[in-house]
Amino acid sequence: MKKSYYTQIAGLGIVLLILLAFKNYSKAESENFPEIKFISENSPVLSLTDFDPNDLNEEQWQHLGFSSKQIATILNYKKMIGGRFISKEQFKKCFAVSAEKYSELETYILLPENNKEAKSNNFKSFEKRTVTISGRFNPDHYSANDWIQMGFSEKQADAILKYKKYLGGSFVSKEKFKECFIISEENFQKMSPYLILPEKTPANFTHYSKNNKYEKTNIQYHLFDPNTLDLEGWKSFGFSDKQSQTIINYRDRNLKGSFKSLEDLQKCFVISAEKFEEMKPFIRLSSAPNNENKIKQQEKTDFSKVDLNAITFKQLIEFGFDEKAAGSMIGFRKKLGGFVNKEQILTTYNIDPELTQKLLATAQLNTSNVQKYTLTEAPEEWLRNHPYFKYSADKIIYYRISNPDDRKIWKYLKLKPEYETRMRLYTK
Template structure:
């Protein structure tokens, strides 16, 4: 009996030692540091975007735009709900699977009218899906914009296809690379593939993009020029696209009030890269006469001022009067447009939130001019017209909820609780409520 007790005690001590040893090993083990671990998401991959019609995209193409399978399914279901095709960017934007950030990224490339109002049959014909016809075997490297349009592609699609060819280095290289063109849907590729005069596979040593753009740069013949007298075609002759050239001119005429004053002004233009600036720099000759001319014109305009801005109402000030005060056309148009959407300004602080506005110049105007708010329309939450709620910049994102809640609730305090808007948004909205 004593022998059995001895063995039981020894077994218990052995088990206790094993447990203690295991616990010591676990507690002494250093914790692994995961601070440098980074997770990649599909949205972290940069997209090479070209113009596209969202009505023509298949599952694979939506994925190439960065959407998940679930988001794609939602977009396709939404397309069925709205009648089988998107008719405008405005309509596409309303799909809740498309975030505001994603829409902003894609909007410049979408081949649809801006709004539903613009999407009339006569105007929509340029955007809708076309059937592709092929007459025989052809080499796509030799095709122009007109050739692609005759085949059935829109002008925007044709230009995007040529931009893709340029991206590859001036040639589609192979059927394999041609198939990767974003503008070519799988359905259209299957139609075109038998007629393409291209190798099936891409050469192993293929190197796109860089070589082509080096050769392009050597073709540009620079000459001495005054950037203050350069027009659209002049900037294009230096290798800028039409859009880039127009933006340079806008920057000069609007942001700089008509002229580049020095080399630094040119260097700061966001459309001119540092590399491009260095190329052009030896040929830039700023003529003092063109600089003085723009300044003299500005002085003449000031002399012609007739408006007494101390007696001017900010809710009735005109586009021309804003130009007269010194604003450029973009800023003046933004202010007048914003005021129209609001139905009038209620506080001077609102005006400073206008896009594209010169804040310093606007503050000067605000210190001089008056603000009459007597004609600004105001309503209660329960009586506000539906159209007004849906179009007003401060209410449109909550309009549907307001319309829904007030069907069964007449106490505005309770409606505000149900809306759950941020305090700063609520404060803005209440400016237009009785």
């Protein structure tokens, strides 16, 4: 009897387990699992225009590619320095702005280069201006002079017009007008009631549809060799300064000085298919004598006798660097007080690594005139301005008051090994 009873209980238990398992399976089968989405590795390309970082709200910082965390850091940093950036130099020091990001934004920032310039009378145009509105107006019809009369600086007026051109020649709506980096939230609120524009962007608006089109008016094409065309020549075909320089850099750096075929020219990303078809009948490719000319030019200077701590801007251009790269290298050298080893030069922004390696293999490096200090003797100004010391300057100055011993100061700083190694290049 007992055996039969336990057998029945066990049987019931097994049946219950099967029913429970079936119920869970049915539930799982009916669950809606989240859809898996793959994130593209290609981040969106930013379309930039001139802006004052003091006038941007959170949404506008996001348009520049900053995350919410980075934006919070930037805004807190701005409060800490008195509520306003006075120079590019000051903006660059915010650690939420990486060196790469600053390099990308630098030319568009409407601020003086450094604090000294900001305090001079030559930069009144960067001060915050009061906008005066006389009545209702259509911003599409405003010229640079109209914007200046309203209260914007000459540079800001130019940037507003560039933004309109970027949109395709019209601000389209108040929504789009508000997105212009130059128009602060405060100024937009003042202007909004007077703007003769629709409140919302039309549904059929093709996003920046005309952005990459070129104006065909007044462009007189003629037979030309893209291997010998200079900056002004490309500009005469309707390209902007930046686009023209990009084409030249693409030719001289990516293609080693010459377009070998029409396909090479067509691959340059700033030349649209439409623009290429316009130019195509006038293109006459040479066998690139340009390279020979460059070699002859470079022979004017014997670079094996040139000191990298004394090489000039003109000599760097002669060697093959573009103006931006040459300026970056000399600017970095000046901030450091001179290079101590050749590897430092390779960390310069905006340079062509391959061309730089060639220069390093050719030229000499004399470090005898590079100024070095102990941590206890280093001038405060030197510590605060030197690229390797400026982030630790306050700590060094604080520690050496009570511990004028370099070994102790190094210990207290608790630096990452790579940072300490760089700093020791400039200490005795």
